Amino acid sequence: MARPVKFNIHPKQADIHDNIAIADMPEGLQGEGYFATSFEKVIGRARMNSLWPLPFATSCCGIEFMATMASHYDLARFGSERLGFTPRQCDLLMVMGTISKKMGPILRQVYLQMAEPRWVLAVGACASSGGIFDTYSVLQGIDQVIPVDVYVPGCPPRPEAILDGVIKIQELALNESLRRRNSEHYKALLGSYGIQ
Numbered sequence: 001m002a003r004p005v006k007f008n009i010h011p012k013q014a015d016i017h018d019n020i021a022i023a024d025m026p027e028g029l030q031g032e033g034y035f036a037t038s039f040e041k042v043i044g045r046a047r048m049n050s051l052w053p054l055p056f057a058t059s060c061c062g063i064e065f066m067a068t069m070a071s072h073y074d075l076a077r078f079g080s081e082r083l084g085f086t087p088r089q090c091d092l093l094m095v096m097g098t099i100s101k102k103m104g105p106i107l108r109q110v111y112l113q114m115a116e117p118r119w120v121l122a123v124g125a126c127a128s129s130g131g132i133f134d135t136y137s138v139l140q141g142i143d144q145v146i147p148v149d150v151y152v153p154g155c156p157p158r159p160e161a162i163l164d165g166v167i168k169i170q171e172l173a174l175n176e177s178l179r180r181r182n183s184e185h186y187k188a189l190l191g192s193y194g195i196q
């Protein structure tokens with residue numbers, strides 16, 4: 001439910017600001033002076049709006065990511081401006097670029113060092129499928145070594161497409177059950193990659 005917010009606005013600017021709304025609230029009960037909802041919905045919303053990306057950029061798609069971070073596209077608008085280059089602090093692994101087979105185990109190690117809950121975004125054709133590099137040395141998609149949540153197509157994808165991928169991850173984080181990471185289904189998924 002959107003809550004319209006009005007500030008001390010100059011009358012001439014009233015039209016512009018009339019539609020300003022703060023983030024939607026989760027469903028819940030509300031009355032004067034209180035609002036109640038479920039823990040799961042609050043956690044989901046907090047996770048959604050505070051994703052910390054770990055950029056694993058190896059080639060040209062990384063340049064698109066730089067544009068995505070810069071002022072024009074501004075990933076900070078989605079609460080994701082805090083990039084971490086240590087896996088233990090991050091929950092969104094963004095893989096951008098060609099991943100060689102030699103690099104596969106390193107990528108997997110980075111993934112394993114991330115704490116749960118963690119999400120993976122494969123950005124661009126190379127990370128998703130090997131792209132144009134159908135060669136002996138290139139991994140034909142990072143989902144051969146780690147599970148992927150969202151794939152972003154393109155060679156390279158434009159910053160808008162990368163933002164769209166992040167928004168899709170946000171939707172996953174928002175709607176994820178708190179029990180999912182302990183579920184048999186999730187354990188089976190990790191098990192299929194040889195991860196305990």
Ligand code: SF4
Nearest residue numbers: 060061125126155156
């Ligand atoms: S998908 Fe295209 S732009 Fe991205 S890393 Fe591969 S070759 Fe470069």
